[in-house]
Amino acid sequence: MTERTTIQMPGFRGVVITPEHHEYDGARAVWNGTVDRRPRVIARCRGTADVAAAVRFARARDLEIAVRGGGHNVAGTAVCDDGIVIDLSAMRAVSVDPVERTALVQGGALWGDVDHETQAHGLATTGGIVGHTGVGGLSLGGGIGWLMRKHGLTVDNLVEAEVVTAEGEIVRASTDDHPDLFWALRGGGGNFGVVSTFRFALHPVGPTVMAGPVFWAAEDTTDVLRFYRGFVTDAPDELGNVIRLGTIPPLPMVNEDLHFRPSIAVASCYAGPVDDGERAVRGLRQFGTPLVDLVGPTRYGDHQSGLDDTVPHGWHYYWKATNLAGLSDEVIDIVAEHAYDATSPRSYAAMFHMGGAVARVPREATAYPGRDVEHNIVIDAAWLPEQDDTVGAADTAWARTFLDALQSHRAGVYVNFLDSDDDTSRVREAYGDDTYRRLAEVKAKYDPDNVFHNNKNIQPGTLAQ
Ligand SMILES: Cc1cc2nc3c(=O)[nH]c(=O)nc-3n(C[C@H](O)[C@H](O)[C@H](O)COP(=O)(O)OP(=O)(O)OC[C@H]3O[C@@H](n4cnc5c(N)ncnc54)[C@H](O)[C@@H]3O)c2cc1C
Numbered sequence: 001m002t003e004r005t006t007i008q009m010p011g012f013r014g015v016v017i018t019p020e021h022h023e024y025d026g027a028r029a030v031w032n033g034t035v036d037r038r039p040r041v042i043a044r045c046r047g048t049a050d051v052a053a054a055v056r057f058a059r060a061r062d063l064e065i066a067v068r069g070g071g072h073n074v075a076g077t078a079v080c081d082d083g084i085v086i087d088l089s090a091m092r093a094v095s096v097d098p099v100e101r102t103a104l105v106q107g108g109a110l111w112g113d114v115d116h117e118t119q120a121h122g123l124a125t126t127g128g129i130v131g132h133t134g135v136g137g138l139s140l141g142g143g144i145g146w147l148m149r150k151h152g153l154t155v156d157n158l159v160e161a162e163v164v165t166a167e168g169e170i171v172r173a174s175t176d177d178h179p180d181l182f183w184a185l186r187g188g189g190g191n192f193g194v195v196s197t198f199r200f201a202l203h204p205v206g207p208t209v210m211a212g213p214v215f216w217a218a219e220d221t222t223d224v225l226r227f228y229r230g231f232v233t234d235a236p237d238e239l240g241n242v243i244r245l246g247t248i249p250p251l252p253m254v255n256e257d258l259h260f261r262p263s264i265a266v267a268s269c270y271a272g273p274v275d276d277g278e279r280a281v282r283g284l285r286q287f288g289t290p291l292v293d294l295v296g297p298t299r300y301g302d303h304q305s306g307l308d309d310t311v312p313h314g315w316h317y318y319w320k321a322t323n324l325a326g327l328s329d330e331v332i333d334i335v336a337e338h339a340y341d342a343t344s345p346r347s348y349a350a351m352f353h354m355g356g357a358v359a360r361v362p363r364e365a366t367a368y369p370g371r372d373v374e375h376n377i378v379i380d381a382a383w384l385p386e387q388d389d390t391v392g393a394a395d396t397a398w399a400r401t402f403l404d405a406l407q408s409h410r411a412g413v414y415v416n417f418l419d420s421d422d423d424t425s426r427v428r429e430a431y432g433d434d435t436y437r438r439l440a441e442v443k444a445k446y447d448p449d450n451v452f453h454n455n456k457n458i459q460p461g462t463l464a465q
């Protein structure tokens with residue numbers, strides 16, 4: 001049954017969802033279950049023309065606009081109160097050109113969609129490490145993942161984008177077409193328009209790769225991190241590593257007696273031949289006394305979705321994040337001291353090893369400025385909606401205290417890991433003054449009225465300002 005709606009949107013052929021529609025509550029829910037916003041209308045687009053029609057409709061009525069890709073942003077910027085959500089969740093098509101080695105990806109696709117289609121050709125591009133994360137928001141903020149040290153950030157693989165501007169016009173952005181817009185899209189987030197289609201460069205990956213996590217007891221954290229510091233310094237670009245500090249998730253491949261045991265894990269993925277990968281991770285696997293070692297030849301697509309169930313839609317989340325210039329003894333001690341103080345067994349911290357191809361792109365080439373960062377830590381408080389409020393309050397405080405302890409070691413922050421409220425003022429920190437100023441100029445050209453402001457907002461500006 002589809003309810004009739006009184007809203008007529010000229011030129012729009014998608015689904016218009018208003019509060020009385022039976023899908024309204026599902027359509028306004030995002031990944032972070034703490035977000036509870038009530039838009040006046042959700043315009044579920046079928047294609048680029050619908051996106052343009054929705055933007056024009058909103059502009060004509062001066063409606064607040066939010067843009068929804070995968071709905072994963074922890075701050076819930078994909079939805080707004082009392083305005084319109086331009087919802088791309090029905091635009092998830094991915095089309096691969098195996099000869100050119102590119103993929104055309106619609107703006108509402110998830111990384112699981114991209115991996116599924118590209119891996120059918122033995123190809124991949126750098127995407128997020130959780131399959132249900134949206135391509136839209138992740139790509140526009142930079143895009144870090146297992147393949148970045150070998151193949152660059154997601155934005156380094158962006159070849160062109162189709163964009164609906166604040167005027168409702170459809171333009172192309174690439175190095176030849178609207179190059180200023182193309183620069184800004186590669187890190188500047190959803191500030192410049194709605195990207196209806198991305199075209200990404202692809203690379204041969206897998207389908208079988210050497211990948212998986214090794215877990216050690218939490219008491220071994222300092223030793224593991226000191227070893228890891230040297231291990232990653234010598235690591236080849238093919239090797240992507242992410243540390244996870246928290247408890248062992250109750251995954252089916254882990255013995256039940258280890259579920260929720262405090263632990264440090266290093267998860268790896270080698271983007272090259274399996275034998276080379278085996279050699280690259282051997283030292284790590286032989287270090288100390290692991291509780292469990294799940295590294296082995298794995299299908300890349302399975303590795304990409306391996307964490308999906310550990311961070312499902314609808315739980316309550318609160319994040320704090322920072323880049324780290326390096327892993328000094330002091331940083332290691334702070335991490336070891338705070339990592340296991342969370343109340344919820346679902347809370348954790350994740351630390352991405354950067355460098356490699358990411359660091360070889362000149363800082364000014366894109367709007368992603370954190371090229372020289374070595375590690376990027378995100379502290380994720382996660383608890384169940386039915387849990388007592390005190391758990392959320394305790395772990396929100398845990399995340400803040402953990403970040404505060406790292407204060408003197410901070411080296412900027414990845415914009416896509418910023419939360420709402422107390423992180424709003426950190427947008428400038430994320431970009432640094434030079435990049436922010438340049439983004440503000442592009443914003444003034446493409447969205448002078450700041451129509452797209454439900455995001456990590458760049459204020460329109462001029463050079464003089
Ligand atoms: C579980 C989890 C794992 C993650 N892992 C990674 C990771 O491995 N690597 C990484 O880099 N990041 C990761 N992130 C962070 C992720 O990059 C951000 O949450 C990002 O905002 C998600 O994009 P989305 O489209 O799903 O979000 P949404 O909430 O839908 O969108 C966020 C914002 O992006 C903009 N936007 C989205 N789509 C479009 C579009 N098509 N056109 C214009 N603007 C758009 C809008 O401004 C919107 O407000 C992860 C997040 C989560 C929750």
